[in-house]
Amino acid sequence: VKFVYDFTEGNKDLKDLLGGKGANLAEMTNLGLPVPPGFTITTEACKVYLDSGEEPAALRDEVSAHLAALEEGMGKKLGQADNPLLVSVRSGAKFSMPGMMDTVLNIGLSDKSVQGLAKQAGDERFAWDSYRRLIQMFGKTVLGVEGDLFEDALDAAKKAKKVTVDTELDAADLKKLVTKFKKIVKTEAGRDFPQDPREQMDLAIKAVFDSWNGERAKLYRRQERIPHDLGTAVNVCSMVFGNLGPDSGTGVAFTRDPASGHQGVYGDYLQNAQGEDVVAGIRNTVPLAELEQIDKKSYDRLMQIMETLENHYKDLCDIEFTIERGQLWMLQTRVGKRTAGAAFRIATQLVDQGLIDEAEALQRVTGAQLAQLMFPRFDEQAKVEQLGRGIAASPGAAVGKAVFDSYTAVKWSRSGEKVILIRRETNPDDLDGMIAAEGILTSRGGKTSHAAVVARGMGKTCVCGAEELEVDTKRRRLTAPGGVVVEEGDLISIDGSSGKVYLDEVPVVPSPVVEYFEGRMHAGADDADELVEAVHRIMAFADRKRRLRVRANADNAEDALRARRFGAQGIGLCRTEHMFLGDRRELVERLILADTETEREDSLKELLPLQKKDFVELFEAMDGLPVTIRLLDPPLHEFLPDITELSVRVALAEARQEPHENELRLLQAVHRLHEQNPMLGLRGVRLGLVIPGLFTMQVRAIAEAAAERKAAKGDPRAEIMIPLVGTVQELEIVREEADRVIAEVEEATGARLKLAIGTMIELPRAALTAGQIAEAAEFFSFGTNDLTQTVWGFSRDDVEASFFTAYLEKGIFGVSPFETIDRDGVGSLVKAAAQAGRATRPDLKLGVCGEHGGDPESVHFFHEVGLDYVSCSPFRIPVARLEAGRAAS
Numbered sequence: 001v002k003f004v005y006d007f008t009e010g011n012k013d014l015k016d017l018l019g020g021k022g023a024n025l026a027e028m029t030n031l032g033l034p035v036p037p038g039f040t041i042t043t044e045a046c047k048v049y050l051d052s053g054e055e056p057a058a059l060r061d062e063v064s065a066h067l068a069a070l071e072e073g074m075g076k077k078l079g080q081a082d083n084p085l086l087v088s089v090r091s092g093a094k095f096s097m098p099g100m101m102d103t104v105l106n107i108g109l110s111d112k113s114v115q116g117l118a119k120q121a122g123d124e125r126f127a128w129d130s131y132r133r134l135i136q137m138f139g140k141t142v143l144g145v146e147g148d149l150f151e152d153a154l155d156a157a158k159k160a161k162k163v164t165v166d167t168e169l170d171a172a173d174l175k176k177l178v179t180k181f182k183k184i185v186k187t188e189a190g191r192d193f194p195q196d197p198r199e200q201m202d203l204a205i206k207a208v209f210d211s212w213n214g215e216r217a218k219l220y221r222r223q224e225r226i227p228h229d230l231g232t233a234v235n236v237c238s239m240v241f242g243n244l245g246p247d248s249g250t251g252v253a254f255t256r257d258p259a260s261g262h263q264g265v266y267g268d269y270l271q272n273a274q275g276e277d278v279v280a281g282i283r284n285t286v287p288l289a290e291l292e293q294i295d296k297k298s299y300d301r302l303m304q305i306m307e308t309l310e311n312h313y314k315d316l317c318d319i320e321f322t323i324e325r326g327q328l329w330m331l332q333t334r335v336g337k338r339t340a341g342a343a344f345r346i347a348t349q350l351v352d353q354g355l356i357d358e359a360e361a362l363q364r365v366t367g368a369q370l371a372q373l374m375f376p377r378f379d380e381q382a383k384v385e386q387l388g389r390g391i392a393a394s395p396g397a398a399v400g401k402a403v404f405d406s407y408t409a410v411k412w413s414r415s416g417e418k419v420i421l422i423r424r425e426t427n428p429d430d431l432d433g434m435i436a437a438e439g440i441l442t443s444r445g446g447k448t449s450h451a452a453v454v455a456r457g458m459g460k461t462c463v464c465g466a467e468e469l470e471v472d473t474k475r476r477r478l479t480a481p482g483g484v485v486v487e488e489g490d491l492i493s494i495d496g497s498s499g500k501v502y503l504d505e506v507p508v509v510p511s512p513v514v515e516y517f518e519g520r521m522h523a524g525a526d527d528a529d530e531l532v533e534a535v536h537r538i539m540a541f542a543d544r545k546r547r548l549r550v551r552a553n554a555d556n557a558e559d560a561l562r563a564r565r566f567g568a569q570g571i572g573l574c575r576t577e578h579m580f581l582g583d584r585r586e587l588v589e590r591l592i593l594a595d596t597e598t599e600r601e602d603s604l605k606e607l608l609p610l611q612k613k614d615f616v617e618l619f620e621a622m623d624g625l626p627v628t629i630r631l632l633d634p635p636l637h638e639f640l641p642d643i644t645e646l647s648v649r650v651a652l653a654e655a656r657q658e659p660h661e662n663e664l665r666l667l668q669a670v671h672r673l674h675e676q677n678p679m680l681g682l683r684g685v686r687l688g689l690v691i692p693g694l695f696t697m698q699v700r701a702i703a704e705a706a707a708e709r710k711a712a713k714g715d716p717r718a719e720i721m722i723p724l725v726g727t728v729q730e731l732e733i734v735r736e737e738a739d740r741v742i743a744e745v746e747e748a749t750g751a752r753l754k755l756a757i758g759t760m761i762e763l764p765r766a767a768l769t770a771g772q773i774a775e776a777a778e779f780f781s782f783g784t785n786d787l788t789q790t791v792w793g794f795s796r797d798d799v800e801a802s803f804f805t806a807y808l809e810k811g812i813f814g815v816s817p818f819e820t821i822d823r824d825g826v827g828s829l830v831k832a833a834a835q836a837g838r839a840t841r842p843d844l845k846l847g848v849c850g851e852h853g854g855d856p857e858s859v860h861f862f863h864e865v866g867l868d869y870v871s872c873s874p875f876r877i878p879v880a881r882l883e884a885g886r887a888a889s
């Protein structure tokens with residue numbers, strides 16, 4: 001295998017091997033853009049190193065060969081005393097992990113070559129400043145020296161000279177500082193700072209490999225669900241300098257606004273600085289547009305390159321660049337992160353520009369982003385006290401108690417508090433605080449600062465660069481321009497869409513996207529409507545593409561109507577047990593506990609008209625669309641009085657010598673029916689078979705309701721669904737009785753009802769014998785909640801709170817199997833059952849109504865295995881429609 005690729009050898013599709021940065025540097029090189037020459041060490045080399053603790057044997061020679069070629073091309077040698085080649089060594093994984101891994105700049109400088117650099121650049125101060133940066137960065141990241149020691153020494157040097165910024169230190173000061181830094185390295189690391197440039201490079205490469213497994217990096221990967229076994233590539237790139245004077249500088253840019261999608265000039269520029277200064281938000285940048293005044297030639301070239309990149313990648317790109325004495329260099333590009341709203345807008349903008357087609361547009365957005373856009377926002381009518389305003393870095397409306405450090409954020413959120421993390425600026429050490437917080441507020445840094453980039457990646461609300469707010473982290477307080485002081489624990493609200501910061505809790509209102517789905521908002525001109533327009537168009541693309549139909553889990557007319565507005569094509573699951581809560585619970589209780597035939601029949605007689613009315617309303621709301629009604633499936637204990645409570649009542653009555661015959665009788669019955677594992681007990685079809693008349697009553701109610709709707713010229717399309725079937729015999733018995741009742745109602749009303757009868761597949765045995773079950777079923781609906789519970793043997797009510805955290809942490813699964821379908825286990829049963837069912841009955845209708853029906857990843861799976869529809873809660877319908885469209889394109 002080959003472990004090293006020159007930038008001229010790779011391309012953008014090799015991200016697995018070269019990492020995102022390396023692949024895109026290669027792509028830009030091949031596009032003829034000005035990229036400083038260099039090479040990339042592959043993720044494969046990193047994996048070998050991480051697995052074995054040693055670099056692959058061939059790596060050293062390959063690096064030597066590529067370095068020699070680089071030196072040849074540049075006409076100078078790494079660390080050469082009179083004319084040194086300097087390189088940067090940068091990490092670069094497949095997925096961007098901002099600031100999580102290591103980078104070392106200025107490799108090749110030594111006591112000797114620093115003189116050569118000074119001569120070469122004609123700038124002694126610059127050379128010594130570069131050298132002290134190398135020792136500092138190398139000391140910290142490669143040799144593990146505490147970074148503060150260097151910072152403190154730098155501060156001391158400034159103090160001694162009575163200056164405040166490091167640019168005021170001259171060559172002599174920096175020379176002294178280098179001596180000091182070398183001493184720090186010697187004391188702390190127990191070795192001299194290496195003078196051999198090749199040794200510097202090799203150690204830096206190893207340090208970058210190691211940084212893959214740093215704590216920060218691991219936490220970030222868990223949060224972002226990035227696999228831990230990918231490894232990072234390492235980019236060795238010849239240095240260009242943005243700190244060679246006022247005609248030099250460094251910046252970041254977006255080809256369009258990552259918050260709104262609008263085209264224009266977006267980015268930040270920092271004159272006379274090195275790249276890391278911008279990302280860290282240490283010095284204040286100027287808007288990119290000002291570069292036009294500073295250096296028109298470079299500005300024009302940059303604009304041209306951005307257009308080339310956008311046309312080439314056919315997407316928003318972000319860019320890091322450096323200008324060295326008027327010469328523009330591209331240091332990085334990638335398809336840029338963006339907010340959810342911008343993703344929708346950009347996708348439609350690119351379609352309008354003719355750069356991508358509808359199918360590709362669907363790949364540019366996700367169901368998760370759509371879900372994010374459906375969150376509520378702050379009520380603009382609310383009376384609020386605005387504290388100030390920063391940059392709208394990541395949208396959303398967040399309310400919480402002010403905290404000023406990550407530790408407190410984590411501690412308070414663990415005890416159930418909602419917190420807003422307030423910092424002057426964030427750095428990678430703040431990561432767990434950012435995860436714990438509802439939102440993040442900083443007083444410094446732009447749209448490309450650490451806080452902004454990381455928050456956008458996490459989908460977390462963020463306002464950054466609110467410079468008018470004075471943040472004092474030591475005293476844990478924030479002071480607004482008007483003099484209002486926010487102390488730790490005070491409530492504040494931040495709006496990541498407008499950048500506004502408010503005192504106290506601001507009430508929230510529904511999002512415009514939800515208003516649109518509800519039919520209360522239509523396309524128009526202002527900012528919210530532009531988003532609605534984009535969502536409207538993307539949904540139309542998805543609806544045109546998708547093969548899966550989308551139904552709703554809904555039990556009443558109100559939910560059914562909402563589901564219809566959201567695009568539901570029917571009801572996939574009406575849980576009739578939800579109709580028996582409240583007042584009617586007692587009727588069911590009486591039915592279950594009935595001792596005599598008459599008692600039972602009385603309660604059934606009372607239930608029938610109530611049920612019928614429920615169904616008439618539902619059929620009316622879903623007129624013309626299928627409505628799957630599931631017969632009663634209660635875990636029995638949900639319908640009976642609590643055994644402990646009842647025992648207490650009986651004991652009390654006994655002690656007070658009050659009459660308690662009824663309670664006693666109830667208690668005895670409850671004891672008789674008490675189950676250790678109610679979820680595996682008398683529920684579903686079992687209940688229907690054991691309690692005579694129950695299912696008969698429900699089928700009659702469905703049939704009579706359908707007949708009534710027909711008589712009213714409606715178009716009811718009822719489907720009767722039997723839950724928790726394990727064997728075809730159960731279904732046959734229920735079916736025979738149901739057919740009889742339906743025929744009776746048809747006879748009595750003269751209506752032709754055409755009621756389909758089918759079953760849920762939610763037990764492994766049902767899945768395994770699906771071929772037989774299909775003999776008696778006109779449709780299957782996979783109940784993946786129970787199927788997951790029974791296939792894994794996980795109690796669905798208990799495990800997520802008990803040991804799933806440990807399982808997730810150990811990486812046994814990346815996400816709960818109750819949330820996303822377990823393709824290999826539960827999924828393979830679904831697939832096999834679907835095939836077996838269709839083999840028996842080719843026109844068998846197949847759907848899913850477990851929670852997975854509204855989960856983006858699971859929707860793709862159900863599409864792949866050829867189901868006809870997914871059914872999910874009304875609010876998830878738009879997400880399911882979108883993902884079904886994405887799956888089909």
Ligand code: PEP
Nearest residue numbers: 762783784785786849850
């Ligand atoms: C299921 O088990 O997936 C299902 C939809 O039924 P319930 O959640 O009501 O048990």
Ligand code: MG
Nearest residue numbers: 762783785786
């Ligand atoms: Mg179930």
